[in-house]
Amino acid sequence: MISIEESGAEAKNHDDYINSPPNELPRAICVVCGDLSDGPHFGVNTCRACAAFFRRTVSLKLEYTCRAQSKCNIDKSARNMCRSCRFQKCLRAGMIVTAVQQSRDGIGKRISPTKPRSDRQPHTKKSDQPTVSTLVYGVPWSGKVEQPTMITRFSQMEITQRQESDTGNAEMRILPKMLDGYHHFLSIRKATFSLAEDANFSKMFKDEEIDPNIVLFKNFYWYLTNTDRAYQSYRSFGSNPHDDRLLMPDGGYIKMSELEKFYENTINCKADPKEAARLFQPAMSYIVNVIVEHIRRIEMSDYEYVAILGMFLWNDSLPNISPDTVQMVWSTRSAIFEDLHIHYRSQGFSSVQISVKLGNLMMLIPKIQRSVVLFTENMALAELFNIFEADHCCSAFRPD
Template identity: 20%
Template sequence: MNLEYFDTNGNVTDSPCTSSSTNESERFECPKICIICNLPATGYHYDVASCTGCKTFFRRTITDGRRFACNKKADCFEEWRNEIEGKVKRICQSCRFDRCVEAGMNPRAVQAEIKNDEGRELIREVIARQKHKQEQMVIEKIYKNVGTMESKVTLIINTLDYIERLVQPIWENGVPFGYIDVRTLNDLINSQPVFEIERIPNLVKLPPRFKCDDDRRKNHATRTKYLHGSILASIELAKCLEFIDQLDPDSKIALLKHVTLISSNLMNAYFSVNIMKADRLLLPDGSPVSCSKPPQNAEEVDYYKNHSQNIHMAVATLLRTQLDHVEYLLLKAIFICNPAIRGLSSHGQIIIERERQKYSQSLFNYCMVQRGVVNGPSRFCDLIGISTSLESMQKYQKDQHVFLKALRFAKHHAHHEHKHRHRGPRWLFDEILED
């Protein structure tokens, strides 16, 4: 076995400092310890704090293209480091050279001319080894950052899931039959969140003429009850997001008027598809959303067919994309954080854009973890594309609301019944759809 012998002062050969690219600020003070052998260092040699002996050994090995083998299974370096200080120390040349390479000594910085092909081949091998090590360090750093990001994403998901569970009873129950929640959107925004129907303040009992005394009225009352519940749940959920309180009152109103129906439609579709395992839109009690009366002619058949396609648009989209619970939570938060809405202040847009980026990054990271590098980005794009269907569905609902309201006005105006009519249980719904 070839051995290098050197005392605690190292062998003094060649110039005291040969290096190429170490940061100049780090050279104002000479390093104290050689990171190769732990003996006193004489400077930075080939980009590494080292002694003159290790510098010379590295240069000589590279220029000659020498090859070594360790007879102690490459562990004699550790054995040497554990010897008593002050004694002559021995380390095999193979382990010493490996240590030089691992420490980062740069073979390109060797100034002496390479003597043979073996030397040039050795340089290529050393460069390849060091490149592989650098890549491994980068990968480890990435995984560390991913771990940190995963912790942040997990916290965001857990928070959204907690809020979802808080508002779910409102969606499931709706306002009790025979009562109406007369609070306006402004009332809701300026009040504390309410997660239980029985805690809603000032519920108003409906007048006798709204009594559900036939199937048609019962069906209408049921739809209205759950429609109000889903709208209310969406508003209360948005109020629980931490950025909402940073917005001015006008921006809050503008934001919630636009995003509440989208959030409500997504919630209704998700629970129909994922919780109740249906292929159509269902109310929380499991009953289907159907027309209030059967069509009477071909024109009405076409109308109701088109109407059915539009109100089931979100369900069809979720059936196609197979949305899971985490994707649903993050998507809903992203759709709520829409900085492009008309009526937002400049400051509000900045706040909402920041939150949207946070939730979007969380969804992207989740897709990458679940689907991998190849399929993750495309999955993310597919999910964000759901917004197109939800925006179209919302537009249809608002157009229908205006159309039907005009018909009702014309009908009651013709019968002179338009004065002092009770608005019925559509107070909040009207306000949201008349944006």
């Protein structure tokens, strides 16, 4: 029996269609973002992206806050701009919260092992009509070019179910440990800024074999400081793209427009503060205008952040590292990518969305590398002309 709420939502769906050619079925649109819908989800016609967003929000009991007085425009070109307004629009459109099941296995327990999907492919008679053949996740699928719309949608649904079960019950192995270690590092940093002298920092990378000669860490230290400075600035001031503040390791911040004030109040500055500010201004502005802006655009999560740190730490291009270390680097980085895939799947992203998110995340790496080059060059010039004296740990861990 259909409830009143569901029947009302179903009646509403009849108005949510766009005109189609006479020989095709009407094409529904998503009532949330206006994109093409593949059918009803939780009582109304939505696209898969909005359905996954709604399922994830309800099942994980997520709460969002709008930064623009809950007046954000949600459409297919900007549906990810505000999660709060998007979820409220889902509710207003009639999406049913109680329809979200904690378990996404709609098949139930199986009495006997299920045959491989390839064994259940429909047998088709040979025909002279042109056919198309493709390979989706290792499963060959073929059919006539002019297929009925309903068959096409069914095949897409079958592929989607296979994609969603790719990760199964897989669990992340590396990223949760790194995230725990990173939180531990943040608590340590409140008591000491000499990171290299703190033995507890090794807990950030527990269960991983670090080269005794700290070759990996020596190269990693400057990437950590620059990346963390950008990420913490994003978390503190990222809501305003015009905010020029940059968070410092001690918890304070500096404004790019008042940079000389920072050098007026540090004992490391050996020359005119304006001279020091002029020297370091390009490197610091690069962090605010390029790196923080990139992080803001992709809305970086904590797991994505520690994954980027992992890419910098486990670096196989460094000289003087043993073959065993190279093997460890490769296996660890592969595990990080697997963890990212599991993380994205758990958030409800499709294969295409995962590819885009991973690509945008990796595009941050050359920008951070450029930032480190700028800082090391500026620091070398500052020491050469006795403008600024770097801390001992910064000099000791300067990348080669």
